[in-house]
Amino acid sequence: MSTPETTIAAPRTGRIDPKYTRGESGKGNFEMLAWLFMRVSGVILVVLVFVHIFSNLMVGDGISGIDFGFVAGKWAHPLWLFWDLALLWLAMLHGANGVRTIINDYAERDGVRFWLSMILYVATAAIIVLGTLVIFTFEPCMVDATGALLENSPAICR
Numbered sequence: 628m629s630t631p632e633t634t635i636a637a638p639r640t641g642r643i644d645p646k647y648t649r650g651e652s653g654k655g656n657f658e659m660l661a662w663l664f665m666r667v668s669g670v671i672l673v674v675l676v677f678v679h680i681f682s683n684l685m686v687g688d689g690i691s692g693i694d695f696g697f698v699a700g701k702w703a704h705p706l707w708l709f710w711d712l713a714l715l716w717l718a719m720l721h722g723a724n725g726v727r728t729i730i731n732d733y734a735e736r737d738g739v740r741f742w743l744s745m746i747l748y749v750a751t752a753a754i755i756v757l758g759t760l761v762i763f764t765f766e767p768c769m770v771d772a773t774g775a776l777l778e779n780s781p782a783i784c785r
């Protein structure tokens with residue numbers, strides 16, 4: 628018994644409905660670089676994410692050991708500062724670039740596509756800036772007006 632044949636048009640045969648085609652001008656090879664970035668950042672994220680999960684949840688006291696003092700202890704070492712910084716930046720840029728692709732694929736009306744993209748870019752920039760500030764301005768050992776260490780400071784401050 629033979630199966631019916633289905634012919635799928637080869638890519639770029641010009642049979643795309645004109646309403647789905649958009650201007651090609653001025654983009655250079657940005658889309659190719661964005662495609663490559665997704666693959667490269669994906670590979671790096673696997674390492675960053677699994678070491679992050681392993682060191683936070685599987686060594687020491689596991690999830691019950693995670694509190695302010697745990698974060699303070701980790702960020703006392705520059706390795707973890709930069710690890711978490713790389714995780715923040717790559718996850719946000721990778722995630723935002725992925726959502727940018729989805730918006731471009733599915734939002735057909737120019738206005739909707741523009742505003743969804745704007746919301747995405749503003750939210751991404753805000754989270755990256757705020758997260759970076761938190762990582763670099765984090766102060767685990769807080770003092771009162773007289774300069775004395777606050778009672779609930781983590782052990783590494785004493």
Ligand code: HEM
Pocket residue numbers: 665666668669670672673676718719721722723724725726728729
């Ligand atoms: C853990 C390691 C990760 C790997 C290996 C990975 C890999 C990838 C790859 C290769 C793509 C491109 C798929 C395509 O073009 O068809 C992709 C797309 C995407 N990724 Fe990731 N990713 C990872 C983590 C993340 C994280 C943490 C986020 C969110 C912050 C995220 C959000 C997205 C989104 C929204 C897309 C677009 C999906 C689409 O085009 O349909 N990914 N990922």
